[in-house]
Amino acid sequence: MHFIITDAWLAKSRAIHLSGTKLLLALLGLSLALMLSAASLYHWVFLTGAREGWPVFGTLVRLVTKDEFEQRDRYMRENVEAMARKVGEMQAKLLQLEALGERVSGLAGVNPAELRTTPGRGGALVSGHPLTVDELRQALADLDQIADHRVDILTVVESRLFDQKVRTLMIPTQHPVTAGHLGSPFGWRIDPFTGGSALHTGLDFQSDPGTPIAAAAGGVVVTQAWHPQFGNLVEIDHGNGLLTRYAHTSRAYVHRGDLVKRGQRIADVGSTGRSTGPHLHFEVLVEGIPQDPRKFLDAGANLQRLEVAAARPAVPPVVQRAGR
Structure with a gap:
C-alpha cells in the first residue's frame, strides 16, 4: 500500500510504502491507543458521576457493587458462625475441665467452692439471632477469664498434691532390707x-x-x-x-x-x-x-x-x- 503526502502548496510530496505487516502493526497500535483512551475516559466519567451523585451513574454503581457487598457480607457471616461454633465447643470443653478439676480437687483435699472467686459461665454458645462481632469478642473475653480461673484452681490443686506426695515420701514405709x-x-x-x-x-x-x-x-x-x-x-x-x-x-x-x-x-x-x-x-x-x-x-x-x-x-x- 502506497501513501503520497503533499503540502498545501504542492511544493513537496512524500511517498510512504506500507507492507502488510506494517499496516497490521499500525492498526493494532491505533486500536490499543483507542482502547486505553476509551477506558480512561470511562473511568474518569464513572468516578466523577459516582462521586457527584449523578442519577444514572449512581444506579450503575449500586448495581455493580451490590453483588460484591453481598458476597463479602455472606463470607463474613459464615466465618462468624464458624467461629461461634468453635467458641461453643471451647465452652463445652471448659465445662469438662471444670468437672475434672473438681474431682481432682476432692482428691487433693481442696474444696472447689472455696476457690470460686468469680461466677463461671458455661454451656454452648446459642443465640436466637446471628451473632455480631462484638458478641463474639465478648464471648472470647469470657472464655479467657474462665480459662485463667481454671488455671488458678489447678495450680492450687497441683501444689496440694505435691505437698501430699512429699509427705508420703517422708513417711518410712519402705523395707530397709529386702534380702533377709x-x-x-x-x-x-x-x-x-x-x-x-x-x-x-x-x-x-x-x-x-x-x-x-x-x-x-x-x-x-x-x-x-x-x-x-x-x-x-x-x-x-x-x-x-x-x-x-x-x-x-x-x-x-x-x-x-x-x-x-x-x-x-x-x-x-x-x-x-x-x-x-x-x-x-x-x-x-x-x-x-x-x-x-x-x-x-x-x-x-x-x-x-x-x-x-x-x-x-x-x-x-x-x-x-x-x-x-
Whole structure:
C-alpha cells in the first residue's frame, strides 16, 4: 500500500510504502491507543458521576457493587458462625475441665467452692439471632477469664498434691532390707545378754553381712556415729517428728547433714555394738517415742498393692447367655 503526502502548496510530496505487516502493526497500535483512551475516559466519567451523585451513574454503581457487598457480607457471616461454633465447643470443653478439676480437687483435699472467686459461665454458645462481632469478642473475653480461673484452681490443686506426695515420701514405709527375714519383733522379750525381760524398741532383720540397707523414707541424716549399744549407727530425720534408726551396721555411706531419698543405700548390714550376730536393728520414733515399725511397713505394702491393682486394665465381665 502506497501513501503520497503533499503540502498545501504542492511544493513537496512524500511517498510512504506500507507492507502488510506494517499496516497490521499500525492498526493494532491505533486500536490499543483507542482502547486505553476509551477506558480512561470511562473511568474518569464513572468516578466523577459516582462521586457527584449523578442519577444514572449512581444506579450503575449500586448495581455493580451490590453483588460484591453481598458476597463479602455472606463470607463474613459464615466465618462468624464458624467461629461461634468453635467458641461453643471451647465452652463445652471448659465445662469438662471444670468437672475434672473438681474431682481432682476432692482428691487433693481442696474444696472447689472455696476457690470460686468469680461466677463461671458455661454451656454452648446459642443465640436466637446471628451473632455480631462484638458478641463474639465478648464471648472470647469470657472464655479467657474462665480459662485463667481454671488455671488458678489447678495450680492450687497441683501444689496440694505435691505437698501430699512429699509427705508420703517422708513417711518410712519402705523395707530397709529386702534380702533377709524378720527376727525379733517390736515389744517385750527376753534380753539375750541379761536373760531378763526388756522392751525391744524396733525390728531385727537378720541378713548376711554386707547386705545393702536402704533409707525407709527421704530425709536428712542427723546421726552417723559409733554408739556403745547400737554400734555403727545412722539416724535420719524425716520431719514432723519422724525419725528412723539403723543400728549395728558394718559400713555407712552417708554422713551427718546429707540429704537422702527413699530407697537410697545408706549402709550395710553388720554386727557392731551390742549384737549377737549380723542383722539390722530398725526403729521408728515419733517425737522421740519408739513406735512399732510394722505399722509403717505394712501401710507401705498395702499402698503398693493398691497402686498395682489400680494400674491393671479393667477386665470386662463375662456375660453368660441362658441356654434355651
